[in-house]
Amino acid sequence: MDFYALPIANLIDELSKLPGIGRKTAQRLAFYILDMDKSEVEKLSASLLEAKEKIKFCSVCCNLTESDPCYICSNKARDGSIICVVENSKDIIAMERSKDFKGLYHVLNGVISPMDNIGPNDINVKELLSRLDSSVEEIIIATNPTVEGEATALYLAKLIKPLDIKVTRIAHGIPIGGDLEFFDEITLSKAMENRREI
């Protein structure tokens, strides 16, 4: 074992619990932090607590938010007739970057994954169904194109279609700027399958 003073050892322990931070990186970060201005360390420490304390789930779309409903759900300029279903809050950030979509979102906070013991009741499906009144015309399912993401998409489509609401899936294919030779055969066959006339 290494001979760190206890507060340094604790700090290294705590930092190395973060994902992608091993012992060596935690050690490097800890010594950097000891070298930082005290006010900077206080800001970092406070920002951790503040984020954890102030961030809640939006009661409408389950997005992470400070205010409830979140800034998207409470924006009257957005189109409430289209709801884009995503796996998590990070996906909303990515979608919003494109500035194309003007509808609302719904965050599942996961996908159905029997292998990990995650069923429909463990993700925000109930919350999605409770939003589906007559004003909703289309549900775009934007879960990731993984086995679990596809299974979740199919599950949701089966649930929602009987309610007479259009259910669509985002397109999968070659990303813009991508080179055919670098993509796997499933992406390519999806891209061929979803081809459009020009």
Place this chain on the structure above:
Amino acid sequence: MDFYALPIANLIDELSKLPGIGRKTAQRLAFYILDMDKSEVEKLSASLLEAKEKIKFCSVCCNLTESDPCYICSNKARDGSIICVVENSKDIIAMERSKDFKGLYHVLNGVISPMDNIGPNDINVKELLSRLDSSVEEIIIATNPTVEGEATALYLAKLIKPLDIKVTRIAHGIPIGGDLEFFDEITLSKAMENRREI
């Protein structure tokens, strides 16, 4: 710009100030932290403050420590006649791992580097000289084998030799398990130069 709730944006900002943590990693860490138990976040936050508040420099050897003098300086079993001079506290951890050295340490907290405007007065040289009484027989200079580390070693040797104290430098060569073909010519010529009869 991305549309994070303010406390999330702050947390990402603060995390991305750490070395080796870019925006993407900071974002990933922030979402992980939001998902952690509150008590875990509180422990992480407290460990930052505690390390910064409780860790001081040892008044003898300038090592980072909670108690003063540090656990090495206050250990009567260690040999006070040999002092190993290192660049920073992390080097002590590395040296202690080998369990061979039973003397004391002195942490310079840097090296002389005119390019970065760091002179002898900016590192703990004065503190080292004040420790050199008649009980000290040998100073081992274990600064890194960089240009600055070598220059600092020479500078210290010049200062200390007139005091009739033996000054030595740790050996440089091929590390154990290393393969000759992967080392640079300076390491190889040092290894040749420092060869020993067997």
